[in-house]
Amino acid sequence: MNFNIKIKAKRLWTILACTIIGVIIASCSFKVDKVDQPYTAKVGDVIDITVDFTVVTNENPSQTGPMIFAMLMPVGWKGAENTTIEYTSTKGDGKMKHIPDSEVAAGGSGFNPGGLNWPANLKRKFGIGNNFIEDLEWVVFRSEDVTYGNNETTKGKLFIKLKVGADGNDANVRLAYVITSGRDGLVVNEFGTYYNDFYTDCLSVTGGTTGDLIDFCSPQLGIINPPKSLDNDFTTIVFDSNAATNPLQGADAVYFKGTAVTEDGQTITVDEISDKTKLTETLPGSGKFQKVIWPRKFFNISKTQKLVSLSYYITNASKSVQVGYNNTAEPFKFKFKCN
Known part of the structure; x- marks a missing residue:
């Protein structure tokens, strides 16, 4: 299934991080053009998820910084160990790295009360997405730094490989995704919203070894x-x-x-x-x-x-x-x- 999501940012008087491939620019717009993922899989399969994106930057001076990309998935899938993300773009290619739980999320006291780490702050904001059982976690990654300038349009893709069902359980689950700024985090103010959250239909994983089905979707x-x-x-x-x-x-x-x-x-x-x-x-x-x-x-x-x-x-x-x-x-x- 494809999901078309457009997000328009107002002109910002403070530095706003463009969220694809780690851009920090004073004004930008970004669009997730398409997300492709399977909706059936077997326990132990490595599924491919592809995200197509477009970034338009419209402000000087050029800025540099990382993107934060997070995925919501069952805790038992051990996403930090079983997920890899690479990207290609007209600005260059790279790999994303998992962010350890010891790192405090960006956003300051107004948008990260208590100085939470990235997974905890995402769960505070977005909960468990469109699911009904709590045993889910946000697994968070950072891109490499890339520099973007004025009046630039960048096209690219994220290539995600995710091993599903590491716990051996059958599952029905709605994966969710958040893209945000490594500099600003989950900020909303008079200048715009510095993140994008989007959600998918139910993924059915079968063929488990435990005889149990965890139905997060229903x-x-x-x-x-x-x-x-x-x-x-x-x-x-x-x-x-x-x-x-x-x-x-x-x-x-x-x-x-x-x-x-x-x-x-x-x-x-x-x-x-x-x-x-x-x-x-x-x-x-x-x-x-x-x-x-x-x-x-x-x-x-x-x-x-x-x-x-x-x-x-x-x-x-x-x-x-x-x-x-x-x-x-x-x-x-x-x-x-x-x-």
Whole structure:
């Protein structure tokens, strides 16, 4: 699928970074002409993504600097290790380098409160894009420095190679991209917007080895965040009563009912109507409920035991209604794992 995105910048009285191939110019415009990526892949495939761009600079004096290019993808794909980006342009060719998490993002206190690193500041601004599960990260790259002058038009391409499914899981996910200035960062002021964010349709990755599907693309009645965690991690049970038609829509109180399985095969069931199992509505009338638990304590296991899986339902206060996976009689299921 192709995405045509045009961004026009006003004349800037301060130095604005043109965001393709690292340009810092007082006034410029840039356009992502086309983004091509596949929408199906197998776990372990290296997919090719191509970004065509045009940059027009209209101000003296010439300036030099880097572009920041970020991609949103599942944490388990280990994007820093499994992504390479090269570019060609009428100004020259080069390779982008991954920015370490230790580097504070540009933008100053107004546009990077708290002095966050690039991934954290991007997540603060853009969240998880058009996805519904939190286990995603922004992986950030910097171009080489290039100098641009006045009244110049530059054409070029970014060539991205991304290995998908490094965690072995099937996944449906909407990748997202942000281009911004290495000098200015995620700045918006009276002179313009110094970044561009754009989003793609759902990419389906199949052929995994774990038997699990993480569906970032679809609203979920019930999920556990993060979707990859161990029994000693704090986890959040989430129920969205409005994600699909179900008999708990409109309920003002919902409860957890579930059974955990230990490594040695023991089953432990929690089935009670109490504060222990009650989920809290995130906002009044939202229909979205959640509860944070420490699984080891919640299921009262011993120091020598280890939880490996969990199956559960969400019920009303009288237990007369219970909702399972996709509003079926099947329970929601979760495996405790770190990958």
